[in-house]
Amino acid sequence: MKFDVIVIGGGPAGMSAALESARNGSKTVIIERNSFLGGILKQCIHNGFGLHYFKEELTGPEFAKRFIDLVEKEKNITIMTNTFVTKINGTNVEVSNDKGAFEINGKALVLAMGCRERTAGNILLTGSRPSGIMTAGEAQRLVNIHGKLPGKEVVILGSGDIGLIMARRLTLQGAKVKAVMEINPTTSGLRRNIVQCLDDFNIPLLMQTSIFDVVGSSRVEGIYYGQVDDKYNRIDSSKKFMSCDLIVLSVGLVPETDLVDLPLSKVTKSVFVDNNLQTAESGVFACGNFLHVHDLVDNVALESKLAGIKASEYAKGKLKKSCEYRVEAGKGISYVVPSSITNNLCEIEIRFRIRQKVTKTNFVLLDNLGNVIAKKYVLASLPGEMQTITVKAGVIKSDVTLAVEGL
């Protein structure tokens, strides 16, 4: 099988990239291991999606359906569901499905495989491994897809958006969420989710707090928990017991990079890309949660458009390099995407996250002489929020550094 552009992953990132590639005239295939398109959105039945992209408030499945309808109508797109990509060779892939194992050739490849959740093993949660410990995604699937309530007294570890959303979801479904515990001094969840998912339901958010031990043999019966210091050391004198029969883990997402053999960022845990979202491997592009964990699916869809357009241009031999400059994360910045600029012929969006909460400050992009070449003022920003700064065409003429002004 031969295509101009192969897209791995049929979530919002993959569908958005495939749509743009196909609209650009490239024969495009979406390869998805599930039996359906939509990725993780299928189980996110709450609203709040689509405000930026569709200018409407949609649920996750509604947001996904908008894209599925467009993708299914597009004649340049072939959809292969129930098909697992098992190996990547340059811009070609090996897949496995009910017809067997075979290779698909592409002139360009888009990596849109999303993330997986960190588990109890990843965070070395101690105890006798009783049942009743699961990730937020598993709990979400049980409640929203299978109609099952996985516990009655719940402790949620991690105050990222998925944990917050699940605190409200389990409460509405009849469970008692006794606390959300966050090991850091600040939450990575959006402010609106803290208010709407915790404050509105009187669910306590315990900061710099973690689970020390899990109690229970066949089923979770409770936890010993307590405070941690700035270096995450346990403060044993603060140790207390809380009964519960379910521990929900919302302790981070890890990009699905197992198939790629490229250098990975220590911060994003994913590949490095240039401003065309092209990786170090020529013709291989990356987008969506695979590239860096996004706060809003709207941003996933917008970013992935670029990957689709550029993959299509590459397949046609039209993607040109005119320069090669580095983009560094400077003071106060945790990471930047892209990490290099290979042409600044058009406007460039640099996406990034900050290290600590800031108020009434500027984000500044500095050239190699320290001159400010782009600036963005924010009233307030938290580490969990993805930020963007726009750089005009032709402005970048050296390596650049993004920083929080005044740090």
Ligand SMILES: Cc1cc2nc3c(=O)[nH]c(=O)nc-3n(C[C@H](O)[C@H](O)[C@H](O)COP(=O)(O)OP(=O)(O)OC[C@H]3O[C@@H](n4cnc5c(N)ncnc54)[C@H](O)[C@@H]3O)c2cc1C
């Ligand atoms: C459990 C969970 C809950 C979330 N809840 C929310 C929420 O409530 N609100 C919100 O805004 N965001 C939420 N998110 C974030 C959400 O993931 C992103 O906003 C968005 O769905 C990311 O889109 P994506 O296409 O990059 O990834 P995904 O939606 O994860 O799609 C990736 C797709 O790639 C496929 N894939 C991966 N590897 C292969 C392979 N080898 N072969 C074939 N196919 C493959 C997967 O099956 C999947 O369909 C949640 C994320 C998770 C993990």
